[in-house]
Amino acid sequence: MKKIWMLFPLLILTGCTEGNPKKVAVDMFNPAGDSLGTITLSEQPKGVKMEVNLSGLTAGEHAIHIHDKGKCEAPDFKSAGGHFNPDNKEHGLLHPKGAHAGDLPNLIVGGDGKVKAELMAPQVTLQNGKTSLFTKEGTSIVIHEGKDDGMAQPAGDSGNRIACGEISKNKKGQKNSQDEKQ
Numbered sequence: 001m002k003k004i005w006m007l008f009p010l011l012i013l014t015g016c017t018e019g020n021p022k023k024v025a026v027d028m029f030n031p032a033g034d035s036l037g038t039i040t041l042s043e044q045p046k047g048v049k050m051e052v053n054l055s056g057l058t059a060g061e062h063a064i065h066i067h068d069k070g071k072c073e074a075p076d077f078k079s080a081g082g083h084f085n086p087d088n089k090e091h092g093l094l095h096p097k098g099a100h101a102g103d104l105p106n107l108i109v110g111g112d113g114k115v116k117a118e119l120m121a122p123q124v125t126l127q128n129g130k131t132s133l134f135t136k137e138g139t140s141i142v143i144h145e146g147k148d149d150g151m152a153q154p155a156g157d158s159g160n161r162i163a164c165g166e167i168s169k170n171k172k173g174q175k176n177s178q179d180e181k182q
Helices: 002-016 177-181
Strands: 023-029 035-044 047-054 060-062 064-067 107-109 115-121 139-144 161-167
Touching: 023 139, 035 161, 047 107, 107 115
Parallel strands: none
Antiparallel strands: 023 035, 023 161, 035 047, 047 115, 060 107, 064 139, 139 161
């Protein structure tokens, strides 16, 4: 009987994440609707790892943020809303009262317009809960024309939105926890 009770909490914890993917590919687009590549999100013990593989951007530093709406309507991507901020903090990785859960380090794009990078979003998850990226309204990833200064409100003085991708757990071809069990 003790063995059954020891397994019971494990079954409950396993069931809580059923249906949420462990890995999600986010297709990124510019205002003209051209594909820029993919950002792959994967659940990690201390947040979500973001593997960035993009091209077609202007060289230099660019702000990248997770936004609180899962809509990417061109040309300005304002439909993505503000930064994902479930704890109602200030903006900026350098802000003493910050940061938003959606605040991330700047991307550095090479002279060829390409960037391959790994970022960590330690305040978010692909699992259920307050900091889940799978909210009722969805979430998205937005890249800005300039760099994030890490302090200025509400978006680090990073300029216009130049790329956007919707985060969705229901995209065709995505690996999720049920697929990995088979």
